[in-house]
Amino acid sequence: MNQTAKKPKKRLFGRKDKSDVYLSDRPPLSTAGIIGLIITYVLLISWAVVVIWPLFQMVKSAFNETQFQYITSGQRFEFGLKHFKALFEETNYLKWVWNTIWIALVTMGLTVLFVSFTGYAYSRFRFRGKKFSLMGLMLIQTIPTFVGITAYYAMHQIISGPVPFFTRQMMLVLIYAGGGIAGNTFILKNYMDSVSTDLDDAAKIDGCSYMQTYRLIIMPIVRPMLAIIALWSFMAPFTDVLLPTVLLTKNQDLTLAAGLRTLISDMRTLNQPAYAAGGLLIAVPIVVMFMLLQKQLIGGLASGSVKG
Amino acid sequence: MDVKLVDIGKKYEGRSEYTLRNINLEIKDKDFCVILGPSGCGKSTLLRMIAGLNSITEGDLYFGDRRMNTVPPKDRDIAMVFQSYALYPHMSVYDNLAFSLSMKKENPKIINERVLEAAKVLQIEDYLQSKPSEISGGQRQRVALGRAMVRKPKVFLMDEPLSNLDAKLREHMRVELVRLHHSLDTTSIYVTHDQTEAMTMASKIILLDDGIIQQDGPPEEFYNQPANLFVATFIGSPTMNLFAGKMKDGVFISNDGDIRITPTPEDAKVLLAYQDKDVTVGIRSERFISGGELGDTFNAYVEVVEMLGKEKLLYGKLPKGQNITISVPGHFEYRPGETHSFGYDVEAIHYFDSSTTNRIV
Ligand SMILES: Nc1ncnc2c1ncn2[C@@H]1O[C@H](COP(=O)(O)OP(=O)(O)OP(=O)(O)O)[C@@H](O)[C@H]1O
Ligand SMILES: [Mg+2]
Numbered sequence: 001m002n003q004t005a006k007k008p009k010k011r012l013f014g015r016k017d018k019s020d021v022y023l024s025d026r027p028p029l030s031t032a033g034i035i036g037l038i039i040t041y042v043l044l045i046s047w048a049v050v051v052i053w054p055l056f057q058m059v060k061s062a063f064n065e066t067q068f069q070y071i072t073s074g075q076r077f078e079f080g081l082k083h084f085k086a087l088f089e090e091t092n093y094l095k096w097v098w099n100t101i102w103i104a105l106v107t108m109g110l111t112v113l114f115v116s117f118t119g120y121a122y123s124r125f126r127f128r129g130k131k132f133s134l135m136g137l138m139l140i141q142t143i144p145t146f147v148g149i150t151a152y153y154a155m156h157q158i159i160s161g162p163v164p165f166f167t168r169q170m171m172l173v174l175i176y177a178g179g180g181i182a183g184n185t186f187i188l189k190n191y192m193d194s195v196s197t198d199l200d201d202a203a204k205i206d207g208c209s210y211m212q213t214y215r216l217i218i219m220p221i222v223r224p225m226l227a228i229i230a231l232w233s234f235m236a237p238f239t240d241v242l243l244p245t246v247l248l249t250k251n252q253d254l255t256l257a258a259g260l261r262t263l264i265s266d267m268r269t270l271n272q273p274a275y276a277a278g279g280l281l282i283a284v285p286i287v288v289m290f291m292l293l294q295k296q297l298i299g300g301l302a303s304g305s306v307k308g
Numbered sequence: 309m310d311v312k313l314v315d316i317g318k319k320y321e322g323r324s325e326y327t328l329r330n331i332n333l334e335i336k337d338k339d340f341c342v343i344l345g346p347s348g349c350g351k352s353t354l355l356r357m358i359a360g361l362n363s364i365t366e367g368d369l370y371f372g373d374r375r376m377n378t379v380p381p382k383d384r385d386i387a388m389v390f391q392s393y394a395l396y397p398h399m400s401v402y403d404n405l406a407f408s409l410s411m412k413k414e415n416p417k418i419i420n421e422r423v424l425e426a427a428k429v430l431q432i433e434d435y436l437q438s439k440p441s442e443i444s445g446g447q448r449q450r451v452a453l454g455r456a457m458v459r460k461p462k463v464f465l466m467d468e469p470l471s472n473l474d475a476k477l478r479e480h481m482r483v484e485l486v487r488l489h490h491s492l493d494t495t496s497i498y499v500t501h502d503q504t505e506a507m508t509m510a511s512k513i514i515l516l517d518d519g520i521i522q523q524d525g526p527p528e529e530f531y532n533q534p535a536n537l538f539v540a541t542f543i544g545s546p547t548m549n550l551f552a553g554k555m556k557d558g559v560f561i562s563n564d565g566d567i568r569i570t571p572t573p574e575d576a577k578v579l580l581a582y583q584d585k586d587v588t589v590g591i592r593s594e595r596f597i598s599g600g601e602l603g604d605t606f607n608a609y610v611e612v613v614e615m616l617g618k619e620k621l622l623y624g625k626l627p628k629g630q631n632i633t634i635s636v637p638g639h640f641e642y643r644p645g646e647t648h649s650f651g652y653d654v655e656a657i658h659y660f661d662s663s664t665t666n667r668i669v
Contacts, residue, residue: 126321196392196394198390198391198392198394199394199396201356201359201361201388201390201394202388202390202394202396202455203396204361204380204381204382205359205360205361205381205382205386205387205388205408206382206407206408206411207382207408207411207412208382208411212411217396220398221397221398
């Protein structure tokens with residue numbers, strides 16, 4: 001009978017007893033530590049509120065049937081998809097989505113392609129003016145893209161003369177892609193520098209040309225960085241308002257960000273809840289792209305060092 | 309395949325000095341040639357020139373009768389093992405092994421055969437589907453060897469392939485590599501800074517320093533007839549004992565007077581020309597005679613005794629304070645703090661000209 005009493009209590013959820021050995025590598029918390037922890041949490045939570053509250057308001061008003069042209073707070077909430085319907089039926093929203101997606105995709109493709117070449121060249125080859133031009137690239141990067149706006153008009157006119165199908169949107173792609181090359185080249189070069197050149201030599205002996213060395217050996221290794229560059233350049237057209245607003249004149253040519261802006265800045269088309277609804281939907285293509293690239297983003301260098 | 313270097317020199321872009329110059333060398337077919345030298349002397353540079361990874365600034369490189377200076381690496385029929393192994397991290401072991409053959413558009417069946425064959429010889433069959441990051445250093449090293457093996461190269465190049473391994477495994481791989489060399493029937497060129505590796509593996513050693521070849525030949529020659537003081541001290545462990553002195557009346561006397569050596573009659577003949585000139589004498593630690601009574605002897609105070617099992621190393625001092633290292637069989641009784649008398653094996657004494665550092669006899 002005593003035996004049963006001595007039996008250790010059955011653990012709830014198979015968790016270990018409190019008295020078990022302290023396993024954490026960090027020292028146990030002191031009072032000051034606990035206070036510090038509380039302060040940290042308070043700060044983090046208030047920060048989260050600052051970020052989340054507007055988002056929450058946006059989501060709320062996007063689905064609120066009682067909202068009209070202007071978003072007003074304190075309104076009664078009634079769930080409905082009215083604003084989404086308005087977005088699709090009364091605006092060029094689908095056109096904007098399409099514009100943005102193809103612009104983003106082409107920008108992404110061009111950027112990754114160019115940066116691959118420039119990054120590889122800067123990382124692996126010695127040539128005259130290498131240091132100088134790299135510095136130049138970095139300096140150019142500090143000048144915001146939009147200062148060239150008048151030049152873009154001129155450039156577009158010059159190019160569209162002999163090439164009539166060169167639209168303003170294509171110009172925009174070139175600007176986005178070109179603008180991203182400088183900084184991304186620098187980033188990719190530094191990343192590639194950490195890949196041992198022994199791999200290049202081994203590939204060379206194994207019979208690879210420079211192109212093959214890049215495509216078969218180096219590119220797979222720097223894939224995480226390429227994926228990040230791809231994601232960034234894909235996202236840029238989604239967030240930029242200024243260039244498309246200035247460069248593109250017809251409403252149906254606009255990109256998402258610029259198009260949505262007309263819903264809050266133009267009295268004729270003013271529709272704030274639809275703006276919120278449209279803003280919510282922007283996340284969809286970006287999240288999709290993120291999920292597509294997710295596998296490439298992780299792994300890579302982590303999965304292979306050269307040294308023993 | 310014979311490998312011949314004629315007056316080869318290398319100057320790197322952006323450097324004012326030649327890294328290597330006037331390298332003349334003939335490596336015979338099926339030789340296991342070890343390029344030895346201290347760090348930074350240009351061993352890797354020489355090997356990479358043979359591989360075609362570095363350009364040859366001057367001189368000619370021949371494989372057999374063919375001048376190879378401008379032939380791209382992939383057409384040189386070589387394989388190379390890198391110090392870092394340089395395995396492709398994103399490919400499985402199998403793909404690493406198969407890569408060079410598939411680049412050559414080799415028949416997949418033959419590729420498969422060769423990969424499996426190499427994997428079997430190197431005992432890495434169980435890891436063929438693993439990534440390089442998932443296997444141990446020793447296994448990686450085998451994969452690197454395997455990658456070279458599957459190509460069945462005419463010339464097998466290795467740049468310090470064992471330096472990342474632990475001592476035990478290195479010892480084991482030394483033997484394996486020599487075995488592999490024989491089974492592949494190739495000419496191997498092997499770079500190392502470790503004289504033990506060179507002495508144990510090579511059929512021919514090339515000792516580089518200061519951008520020139522200090523000596524080349526079979527290992528015994530390096531040990532028994534070092535060409536100059538640099539070779540004498542670089543080869544052999546413990547380092548050869550050196551005593552600077554003069555020849556006086558046919559007898560060598562060290563500068564502090566502690567060491568007196570009467571050369572053998574043959575040596576004496578050659579040394580006649582060095583009467584009253586500065587001469588340095590070298591004696592390997594194992595060529596002293598314990599308890600020497602006959603002929604020339606000297607007394608040494610034993611400071612430290614290192615017991616290595618089959619032998620004991622005595623680190624001692626001569627009366628005037630010069631250090632000396634003597635090795636004696638392990639079962640001899642020597643204790644720190646004692647003073648003993650030793651003699652010389654006069655047959656085994658090396659004489660060097662102090663001014664040129666070159667070997668006299
Ligand atoms: N790419 C390069 N550009 C300029 N100088 C170089 C280059 N590679 C090597 N050197 C120089 O050439 C010399 C020889 O280098 P090398 O790599 O051949 O030495 P090593 O004998 O292989 O040394 P270790 O045993 O340390 O590998 C060194 O002084 C080095 O600084
Ligand atoms: Mg080296």
